[in-house]
Amino acid sequence: MFNYSIKDTCLENKTILVTGAGAGIGRAAAITYAKLGATVILLGKTVSKLESVYDEIVALGGAEPAIIPLDLKGATKQNYVDMSATIAGQFGKLDGVLLNASILGELTPFTQMHEQVFNDVMKVNVTAQYLLAQTLIPTLLLAPNASLVFTSSGVGHKGRAFWGQYSISKFATEGMMQVIADEYENTNLRSNAINPGATRTSMRATAFPAEDKNTIAEPEDIMPLYVYLMSDDSLQVNGQTLNAQ
Numbered sequence: 001m002f003n004y005s006i007k008d009t010c011l012e013n014k015t016i017l018v019t020g021a022g023a024g025i026g027r028a029a030a031i032t033y034a035k036l037g038a039t040v041i042l043l044g045k046t047v048s049k050l051e052s053v054y055d056e057i058v059a060l061g062g063a064e065p066a067i068i069p070l071d072l073k074g075a076t077k078q079n080y081v082d083m084s085a086t087i088a089g090q091f092g093k094l095d096g097v098l099l100n101a102s103i104l105g106e107l108t109p110f111t112q113m114h115e116q117v118f119n120d121v122m123k124v125n126v127t128a129q130y131l132l133a134q135t136l137i138p139t140l141l142l143a144p145n146a147s148l149v150f151t152s153s154g155v156g157h158k159g160r161a162f163w164g165q166y167s168i169s170k171f172a173t174e175g176m177m178q179v180i181a182d183e184y185e186n187t188n189l190r191s192n193a194i195n196p197g198a199t200r201t202s203m204r205a206t207a208f209p210a211e212d213k214n215t216i217a218e219p220e221d222i223m224p225l226y227v228y229l230m231s232d233d234s235l236q237v238n239g240q241t242l243n244a245q
């Protein structure tokens with residue numbers, strides 16, 4: 001695992017938005033951030049899952065989270081503009097954004113990729129990330145130090161047979177992260193990406209149905225890097241893709 005020893009209050013007074021906060025890695029990250037003192041904004045598609053994370057955070061004594069139900073596949077630019085205005089109005093600043101939500105699409109030979117699946121994966125994994133980053137950066141720039149964290153994959157910097165649109169989308173994700181990191185170098189905003197590595201979630205189970213789940217990390221195990229990149233200990237880190245495992 002990424003070697004970082006988490007301090008109990010390291011995210012106090014920070015407001016952090018997590019996409020895909022209702023399940024898998026995003027769920028673990030939202031709860032972890034709340035436990036460490038952050039106010040979290042839970043964005044995701046399925047409201048009941050977001051409500052369950054909300055309840056868990058409140059039960060743990062964390063700051064009351066906000067919920068933003070948004071389907072990244074259907075969202076328009078105006079939805080993102082409105083959402084960002086609401087966040088800026090309610091919180092005044094954003095200290096961190098974890099762009100975590102994504103979809104796998106189909107694992108299939110390149111010549112058999114379906115155009116609709118390709119377009120859906122690009123919409124959720126690339127276009128939505130671009131619009132989220134574009135509309136949220138002004139609010140991130142209002143924080144003393146702000147961290148924009150993208151989510152890549154092992155196939156985001158080395159292509160792999162049959163991982164078609166997903167792999168292509170993660171290359172685009174790393175490219176977007178690097179463009180932003182270069183543009184905002186020497187400002188209060190840093191931009192980096194996480195490669196979570198094999199992690200026990202429903203996406204992983206879909207990609208590797210025959211795998212023995214007991215052999216792979218749980219979302220909670222990989223949290224040190226997720227916390228590090230949101231904490232002020234990573235102020236000097238910009239433009240990097242880091243491995244959580």
Ligand SMILES: NC(=O)c1ccc[n+]([C@@H]2O[C@H](COP(=O)([O-])OP(=O)(O)OC[C@H]3O[C@@H](n4cnc5c(N)ncnc54)[C@H](OP(=O)(O)O)[C@@H]3O)[C@@H](O)[C@H]2O)c1
Pocket residue numbers: 019020021022023024025026043044045046047049070071072073074099100101102103124151152153154195196197198199200201202203204
């Ligand atoms: N798990 C791994 O081994 C692994 C490895 C490398 C990279 N990653 C990356 O890590 C990130 C998290 O993956 P995960 O394994 O935790 O996946 P997951 O369990 O499938 O969770 C994905 C999350 O994204 C949300 N989401 C999906 N489509 C959405 C949409 N259209 N609009 C809004 N939210 C949407 C889901 O919400 P709903 O549940 O409401 O649909 C869910 O909360 C992804 O970027 C993935 O590519 C994972």
